[in-house]
Amino acid sequence: MAKAKLLNAIQSVNAHGDKAFVPYIMAGDGGLKTLKSKILFLQAAGVTAIEIGIPFSDPVADGPTIQKAGERALANGTTLRSILQELETFYQEVSVPLVLMTYYNPLLNYGLEQFAEVCDKLGIAGLIVPDVPLEESELLKSLLIKTDVALVQLVSLTSSPERMEKIVAAGEGFIYAVTVNGITGVRDRFDDQLEKHLKQLKDVSPVPILAGFGISTLEQVKSIGSLADGVIVGSAIVEAFHRTELEKIKELIEASKKVLN
Ligand SMILES: O=P(O)(O)OC[C@@H](O)[C@@H](O)c1c[nH]c2ccccc12
DSSP, X not given: OTTHHHHHHHHXXXXXXXXXXXXXXXTTTTOTTHHHXXXXXXXXXXXXXXXXXXXXXXXXXXXXXXXXXXXXXXXXTOOHHHHHHHHHHHGGGOOSOEEEEOOHHHHHHHOHHHHHHHHHXXXXXXXXXTTSOGGGOHHHHXXXXXXXXXXXXXXXXXXXXXXXXXXXXXXXXXXXXXXXXXXXXXXXXXXXXXXXXXXXXXXXXXXXXXXXXXXXSHHHHHHHHTTSSEEEEOHHHHHHHHTTOHHHHHHHHHHHHHHTX
């Protein structure tokens, strides 16, 4: 079945009573040559899928940590084209589903049609484009329709119940439940409404709900993970890779897998 790669990976983790753990990395941070080693490292650590950020000069949803990582990646010349070329050299060694996260502009520059083709060829499992709202996603969707690339939709804390239902009905792979109002980055507290919000989402969504934004500690992985089908951790992972704290990443993933089952 088309669009099943990402969904199956998450559902099979959930079927074992576990939750999905999806790290985010910024492609090109530390040099594009590190992309392969980071992906294989995370794959070996047992993550469910990997979200790969494409650096962009105007990243409206990115907090300071991800922004800086994007600036470092752009400074060493990383482009969507060079990332896809790099992925082409090793994608056959990757078994964990890869999800590309990019703003719309780099896609337009690259060419939407060609992008969809290349993603399909490289076995990309999903695509997140945070500045393309549901209403604008038809074109992308139509280009991805014959591929196994799922177009992941985001739901915000402020989405009305009606909007939530519309978004989940269009959801492919998983629903990205944004857990805070604002930008990415480590937080020490979450909205009191989050629990109710995630419950509502889970009730109406035919695909799994992964919660992301602000999650960095094991306690947060545990508490928010228990309310969703899995978590996405960005800034904490990006920062640890930047500092080459690989043990720390491995420990967080291993400990997360334990607390999430
Ligand atoms: O960094 P955090 O707070 O852990 O959040 C994940 C996030 O970084 C990653 O999923 C992401 C980075 N940039 C985005 C833009 C939109 C949606 C999601 C993202």
